[in-house]
Amino acid sequence: MKTLAISTLTICGIEELPAQSERRVTHVLSLLDPGLAELDAFGAYGEHHRVTLRFHDILAPSQGYTHPEPKHVEAILGFGESLREGVAGRVEGHLLVHCHMGISRSTAAMLVLMAQNDSEASEDELFDRLRSVRPQAWPNSVMIGFADEQLDRGGRLVEALRRHYGHQLKIQPQYQDWMTRLGRQSELDMAL
Template identity: 70%
Template sequence: MKTLAISTLTICGIEELPGNSAREVTHVLSVLDPDRAEIEAFGTYGEHHRVTLRFHDIIDPRPGQIMPAQEHVGEILRFGEGLRDTSAVRVKGHLLVHCHMGISRSTAAMMTLMAQADPAEGEDVLFERLREIRPQAWPNSVMIGFADEQLGRNGRLTEALRRHYAHQLAVQPKYRSWMADLGRGREVEMAL
């Protein structure tokens, strides 16, 4: 199946952006911290369409930080609609989704786009595809919850996220302490 009607999908972190400049990226979804300066690496990219969202990678409110919100996921879905609407005029395309490290917000955004593009596809299959694109994926659970709701997946995306987290803990045990240290222990508990 041709997910997102685009030929190449990439997820990365900010430090990896310069290495993707020669890869003919046509579409970029940037998910950044609100106070992050503009990223200079995109100056070396060819012509591309880019949308930037700004919120923090948190799952519980913290003073002075912006939680992922329904509106952010709505903007991701509008970005996906734009990909679909322009697919007829594209010979090929390369979508790059990034956040700070390419692990949480960007993987949640890519999962949202994949679930939107393939509404009949099983959620576990979508998470398998996500791991093929970005093996270290640990999608932000708040974002996935909003996507689940907005896409009418009736909790199935969130349940598949639990199984995905369990898979990730089995293959990358360091995530258990790493996520707990980042204030994401609730996500680790989801896997248990």
């Protein structure tokens, strides 16, 4: 089983970042809202390579918000390529992917990186791996749709996402109310 060409994978939210500072993080992918100030937490980290992308965790374009676009997923895939190139000769590495809560944008990005790295893995296997890294994962469906296209998965990533949402609603039924309040009814509908 491949995961990524790096030994440790972590997904978290902003509040969890300080606790990661002692874990020898080597690579960080930050997915932040455009207006959010730079984060101080990384000052306590050792030497690491960090890429920051800024867009909102929304599902449909909205006035005053930056919607996820194909270029954002392209940038995530570019980050994945740099991981592959930079890992040669490295004995170990620790990839941290984070967004505001560590639930949606970051889990979508990690799934994109896993799918990029292991084109032979089934889509359901990729979501199983994602849940082993971040059990509360609820990946942004727009990002997964773009990744499905860009990785030539033929709709299979989106279909596996439907099953993933269904799985999450069974084990975490509170997500039904939470996602409704967050305006993510279209993702809930995908699970049905």
